[in-house]
Amino acid sequence: MEKVKTIEEIEEIRTKKRAELDLRVNLKANTVEKHILVCRGTGCTSSKSPKIIENFRKIIEEKGIKNVRVIQTGCFGLCAKGPIVIIRPEDVFYAHVKPEDCEEIINTHIVEGKLVERLLCKDIDGTLVKRLDELNFYKKQQRIALKNCGIIDPEVIDEYIAFDGYKALEKVLTSMTKEQVIEEISNSGLRGRGGAGFPTGKKWSFTAMANADQKYVVCNADEGDPGAFMDRSILEGDPHSVLEAMTIAGYAIGASQGYIYVRAEYPIAVQRLRVAIKQAREYGLLGDNILGTGFKFDIDIRLGAGAFVCGEETALLESIEGRRGQPRLKPPYPANSGLFGKPTLINNVETYANVTRIIINGANWYSSIGTETSKGTKVFALGGNVNNVGLVEVPMGTTLREIVFDIGGGIPNGRKFKAAQTGGPSGGCIPEEHLDTPIDYESLSKIGSMMGSGGLIVMDETKCMVDIARFYLDFTVSESCGKCTPCRIGTKRMLEILERMCEGKAKPGDIEKLEKLANSIKKSAVCGLGQTAPNPVLSTLKYFRNEYEEHVMNGKCPAGYCKALCNLKIQPDKCKGCGLCKRNCPVNAISGEVKQPHVIDTSKCIKCGTCVDKCPFKAIVRG
Amino acid sequence: MINLTIDGKQVQVKENTTILEAARQNGIDIPTLCFLKGINMAGDCRMCIVEIEGRKGFATSCIQVAEEGMVVRTNSPEILEARKTILDLILSNHHIDCLTCVRGGNCELQQLAKKLNIREIEYEGEKLEHEIDDKSPAIVRDFNKCVLCRRCVATCKKVQNVGAIDCTSRGFTSTISTTYDCSLNDVDCTFCGQCIQSCPTGALREKEYINEVWDKINDGDSYVVVQTAPAVRVALGEEFGMKIGTNVKGKMVTALKQLGFDKVFDTNTGADFTIMEEANEFIERLTNGGVLPMITSCSPGWVRFAEKNYPELLDHLSTCKSPHQMFGAIVKSYFAKKYDIDPKKIVMVSVMPCIAKKYEASREEMEVDGLRDVDYVLTTRELARMIRQANIDFENLEDSNFDDPMGEATGAGAIFGTTGGVMEAALRTAADTLEGKDLKDIEYKEIRGEKGIKEATLNIAGKEVKIAVASSLANARKIMDKIKDGKCDYHFIEIMACPGGCVMGGGQPIKDSKTRATVDVRKLRANSLYSIDEKSVIRKSHENPALKQIYKEFFGKAGSHVAHKYLHTSYSKKEKYEI
Incomplete structure (x- = not known):
């Protein structure tokens, strides 16, 4: 790769490549070419998408098909339907594709020009969906941070450049002062997407104001909340957007070195970052004299070893410095004394992923999206008892109900919604009564939860809230x-009390003890991890106190989840004596004659629940 | 100056004063546990939390600097409750065996439980069980008593720059441990014992040899001789409630006699022998082109540090044994012969301010003709325990003198117990020898005081002699690195492992964090030693009459073949880790 020395040179690449890639975003693109896009995010990769790519390429070569390219992309979002293959420009979307399906797709779709109907996706209401954006899952989404995910090949810098890549950096380096950049970020209303929601512009400005011979820009990619994977997807699908934003931040605060602290458990993200950094360096978009402007900035990767606490910014800095990952007391804040004691700007991946769009489209555009206090969009990792498990990006202010039911497609197996957990181990459980809360930083904390990094786990009526608190x-x-x-x-000690409750060994007064300890830890712990650790307990106590009381006072688990507190019982009036339960019981605890009500021997039963799921007459209940 | 309000009281403090200091300066005490001034200020334990008006959550008073106009509350009901909960949690994972704990009565955790009026543990739960590490001859680690305050870690790392211990594992299972969780015996620990001094509980303690010594005293067959180091006499009284630095030499000797030791000798005399040999060795090296700088070798923690970290520089160490080892060798040879005692029956007990001396006495080099120089080493604290065991009313004891014939030591021997003292004592003898006269100007004030590294250039017999004095292993490392880099032009260096020298040794009475933050313990103890020196009639080792007699009768002269046999030793490379 030749160095891109001037703005004109990069513009030339952009124009040329953009025309080439028009079919990726334009249904009516005037071309004979077709691009088969295959998701190479972690989820689809583990379901053999690399093999799918290999098969497609082999078949195309064998058949001598012209004008068809197979492209690896980042995550499309709807992980529940993966591995996903999309063919453009017509934008046809195939779900659950297996390597052995490739031949049929090529023959039927590419050669004959017909749809492979059996691989089309059915929406929750049963309608057959041809195009991705026809899915309810996508209708209420607005993609800013995930804009390029699923569109470009993350390992080809030219594809990024084609879709306005490095245009924000050009703009900043050639037409904006440092102060103007910070002002733009401030005016956009962007707030930290890592959890606490600190105004990003303020952070930039504090770090810019600090006097030092050396400053650092750090990207926190130590995503650790159980179930959250938006940062990983951004790094896998659009790594340059983070590199570009960090470079802009470096210009704004006066830093020449950046570090991305990313967990080693994200091998694909790490590899994409390595490729991206290498390509950006080759193009001269990192390094000395970027785009001939004299500005110098470089980025290195630091791998985390998997400690959740290293997502806490000061523990992260300790870890980069080679020490045990544990938080520092604040103040001093990293903006004054951060990495190696130097002023340091730390933002997380999703925060950076918004920066280039803000610079290109302007603060006014960005701040027009969202609520009064929370601007822009937020990516949620939707998981748990919900039909459309995946990654969704919605404008701030979207309600939980819209996310869970409209986008997420509701609860599977006809069960009822019980709670949504946001904010991971630092967050709380939100009951049905608050489903219509428009999501933003303030409203979530008002109802006892928090935004966190955006994990959103849906729980149905079979989940025990005491057990959920115990889990976190x-x-x-x-x-x-x-x-x-x-x-x-x-x-x-909190965990021990919760374990006692779930095992039916709780003592009177345990709820009060738990609550008192939770409130004490919240105020006295050193860092965010400890201060928010009691949240899952406090929020479930707030909304589901009766479940706790049932566990402690009556030794019962109302949801029938805690094994020690419930027995499985066959209701004789509903049992038809079909024997399905008996045949499927792994410990032979069920007996009964054909067409006669069956009985469970509770001394043998391990309460696995297999019989409950197998019974076609819903005759078996927990209680 | 900064104006703030603490518990309704308007106070004024200097800039950069922490809230804790500001409160204490104004008669308000805030409890602490992990805080150790200048060493561990991490705010981990959360005992010192306070409320600052207008701020969310609690502030950490040991770190938070007082700011203009701050309104601080140290004792609101909420704070008191939170502190109680925190202590409750610590105690819930503590094996509360105070009655049999060596630190019972002198334990900061126990003091806190008393202060906060803990009557029961509210949050009972799993307690971690750890194996006790008592492999080394010097230090016992018992993590069942550890409260994870990390004062030991900070001391080992920052004060000593050794870093033998650090925190391993996470969360509830966090433990202070060594490389690969080995015994302290098998890692780079030097046995300086400063960690014991820092420990608020009984998690770190010396290996006790009290029972063994009682057995020897009582067996009717052994001839049990005890010697006490200079620093012991200026600290022992503290164990009995006396003022820090009180010189209790007379009472100590009386107590030792009452305990049943057959002879009570003064290690200061041993120190005089060390000076004779060391001054002679220095003059030899200086005049005959020997390896310079020569470095003192009477601090066994320092010697172990050198053997583990700078094996290529061991030639710089004086070959002299430390005073109590020399003295032990003399008792079992010269003294035994002169008084016709079977040396095999002599049991030599050293009472030392030191933990590493326990290790030193066990080194294989420390024996002559099959006889161990020293059989048992007790710390100042262990001696106090024996005195209490024997029901001796220490404070009201009459004074008595050390036994003859090694009774009277010099002032030079006394100041061995403080940083700079060995050098000063050696210079008194070396200067007299080189100048060939009885010099009157014998106080080398430039090498006294608290500084970690002190340097001076002296003119002795027309020769410029550059000297340095370092205390603490962190400072020792600085000097050694300089020598290694060839950037060191000193001729003679004194190194002591403990910061401040033996008066602050690992075996001395333990001072709690608050005392350490508010009182200059080192200065009080050291001044007491300098005062012993000042009041001494004889202040130069080579003028000690007993010593002169013994050289005349037994060793011939300093550095003689006989002297080498009994009074000198050798060093060898030690692996840093024996895994």
Whole structure:
């Protein structure tokens, strides 16, 4: 690759490549070419999408088909339907594609020009969907941070450049002062997407104001909330958007070096970043004298070893410096004394992914999206008991109901919604009564949860809220760094109480004890991890206190989830004696004659629930 | 100056004063646990939390600097409750065996439980069980008593720059450990014992040899001789409630006699022998082109540090044994012969301010003709325990003198117990020898005081002699790195492992964090030693009459073949980790 020395040169690449790639975004593109896009995000990759790409290429070559290219892309978002293959320009969307389906797709779709109907996706209402954006899943989404994901090949810098890539950097370096850049970010209303929602512009401006011979720009890619994977998807699908934003940040705050701290458990993201950094350096978009402007900035990768606490910004800095990942006391804040004691700007991946769009489209455009206090969009990783598991990007202010039911397609198996958990182990459980809350930073914390990094786990009526709290505490206890007393011992004691509850061994007064300890830890722990660790408990206590009381006072789990607190029972009036349960019971605990009501021997039963799922008459209940 | 309000009281403090300091300066005490002034200020334990008006959450008073107009509350009901919960949590993972704990009565955790009026543990739960590490001859680690304050870690890392211990594992299972969780015996620990001094509980303690010594005293067959180091006499009284630095030499000797030791000798005399040999060795090296700079070798923590970290520079170390080892060798040879005692029956007990001396006494080099120089080393604290065991009313004891014939030591021997003292004592003898006269100007004030590294250039017999004095292993490392880089033009260097020298040794009475933050313990103890020196009639080692007699009768002269046999030793490379 030759160095791109001037703005004119990059513009030339852009124009040429954009024309070439028009079919990726234009249904009516005037071309005979077809691009077969295959998702190479982590989810689809683990479902053999690399093999799908290989097969497509082999078949195309064997058949001597011209004008068809197979492209790897980042995540399309609807992971529940993966591996996903999309053919453009017609934008036909095939779901659950297997490597052995490639031949049929080529023959039927490419050669004969017909749809492979069996691979088309059915929406929740049963309608057959041809195009991705016809799915309800996409209708309410607005993609800013994920704009390029699923459109470009993340390992080809020219494809990024084609879709306005490095245009924001050009604009900043040639026509904006540092102050103007910071003002633009400030005016956009962008807030940190990592969890706490600190105004990004303020962070930039504090770091810009600090005096030092050396400053750093750091990208926090240590995504650790259970179930959250938006940062990973951005790095996998559009790594240059983060590199470009970091470079812009470097210009704005006066830094010449950036670090991306990314977890080693994200091998694809790490590899894409490596490729992207290499290509950006070759083009001279990183390094000395970027685009001939004299500005100098470079980025290196630092791998995290998987500690959740290293997502806390000061623990992250400690880790980059080669020390045990544990938080520093603040103040001083990183803006004054961060990496190696130098002023440091730390933003997370999704935050950076918004920056280039803000620079190109302007602060006014960005701030027109969202609510009064929370501007722009937010990416959520939708998971749990919801039909459309995947990644969604919605304008701030979208309600939980819209996300869970319109986008997410509601709860599977005809069950009822019970709660949505946002914010991971730092967040809380939101009950049905708050489903119509427009999501933004303030409203979520008002109802006892938090935005967090955007994990959104839906839970149906079969889930026990005490057990959910136990689950999150279990996570926190293993991820606490052990530095401060409240987090190190306090969360462990909370977990022990919750375990007692779930095992039917709770003592009177345990709820009050748990609540008191939770409130104490919230105020006295050193860092965000400890301070927010009690949230799952406090929010479930707030909305589902009766479930706790049932566990403690009556030794019952109302959801029938906690094994120690419930037995499975066959209702004789509903049992038809079909024997399905008996045949499927793994421990032979069920007996009964054909066409006679069956009985479960509770001394043998391990409460696995297989019989409940197998019974066609819903005759088996927990209680 | 900064004006702020603490608990309704208007106070004025200097800039950069922490809230904790500001409160203490104004008679308000905030409890602490992990705080160790200048060493560990991490705010981990959360005991010192306070409320600052207008701020969310609690502030950490040991770190938070006082700001103009701040309104601070240290004792609101909410704060008191939160502190109680925090302590409750710590205690819930603590094996509360205070009755049998060596630190019972002198434990910061126990003090806190008393102060916060803990009556029961509210949050009972799993307690971690750790194996006790007692492999080394010097230090016992018992993590069942550890509160994860990390004062030991900070001390080992920052004060000593050794870093033998650090936190491993995470969350509830976090532990202070060593490389590959090995015994302290098998890693780069030097046994300086400063971690013990920093530990608020009994998680780190010396290996006790009290029972063994009692057995020897009581067996009716052994001839048990005890010697006490200079620094012991200026600290022992603290164990009995006396003022820091009180010189209790007379009472100590009386107590030792009452305990049943057959002879009570003064290690200061051993120090005089060390000076004789060391001054002679220095003059030899200086005049005959030996390896320079020569470095003192009486601090066994320092010697182990050198053997593990700078094996290529061991030639710089004086070959002299440390005073108590020399003294032990003399007792079992000269003294035994002169008084016709079977040396095999002599049990030599050293009472030392030091933890590493326990290790030193166990080194294989420390024996002559099959006889161990020293059999048991007790710390100042262990001696106090024995005195208490024997029901001795220490404070009201009459004074008595060390036994003859090694009774009277010099002032030079006394100042061995403080940083700079060995050098000063050696210079007194070396200067007299080189100048060939009885010099009157014998106080080398430029090498006294608290500075970690002190340097001076002296003119002795027309020769310029450059000297340096370093205390703490962090400072030792600086000097050694300089020598390694060939950037060191000193002739003679004194190094002591403990910051401040033996008066602040790992075996001395333990001072709690608040005392350490508010009182200059080193200065009080050191001044007491300098005052012993000042009041001494004889202040130069080579003028010690007992010593002169012994050289005349037994060793011949300093550096003689016999002297080498009994009073000198050798060093060898030690692997940093024995895994």
